[in-house]
Amino acid sequence: MKRCFALPALALALAATGIVYADDSVRDPAAKIVRGYNGGPPCDPQTIGDGSAPKAGPDEDMSNLSVSCSADRNVGWTQLRANLPNPHACVATLGDLRKQRREVTIVRDPTDDNPHHCVLSTITPRQFVRGSRYQP
Numbered sequence: 070m071k072r073c074f075a076l077p078a079l080a081l082a083l084a085a086t087g088i089v090y091a092d093d094s095v096r097d098p099a100a101k102i103v104r105g106y107n108g109g110p111p112c113d114p115q116t117i118g119d120g121s122a123p124k125a126g127p128d129e130d131m132s133n134l135s136v137s138c139s140a141d142r143n144v145g146w147t148q149l150r151a152n153l154p155n156p157h158a159c160v161a162t163l164g165d166l167r168k169q170r171r172e173v174t175i176v177r178d179p180t181d182d183n184p185h186h187c188v189l190s191t192i193t194p195r196q197f198v199r200g201s202r203y204q205p
Contacts, residue, residue: 105155
């Protein structure tokens with residue numbers, strides 16, 4: 070039987086680039102998600118899309134949108150916002166966002182500054198706004 074060494078090599082290559090592994094995906098529909106932002110109308114699709122990397126128009130899929138998230142029921146909205154420098158926020162649960170777009174993905178990506186940092190993808194800014202609510 071031959072052994073396949075390609076997958077471990079690929080995993081090492083991905084780790085070196087900083088790409089997050091799929092097993093860090095958040096799957097709990099009750100997971101809380103917070104996106105902070107500066108200025109503009111509450112939970113505006115254009116403002117949210119401008120935070121995606123690359124920027125996304127209101128009806129274009131976002132990728133790599135920085136958010137705070139947690140599936141831990143003991144972590145509240147205030148804790149998730151604590152590491153965000155922004156004065157405004159849109160908040161949602163993964164379940165709320167999946168009602169807008171079933172394929173939405175969120176992956177844990179903790180940083181030194183934010184242990185709750187996550188990356189959100191595969192949802193348009195307009196869908197994100199429809200599934201979230203403004204929190205001053």
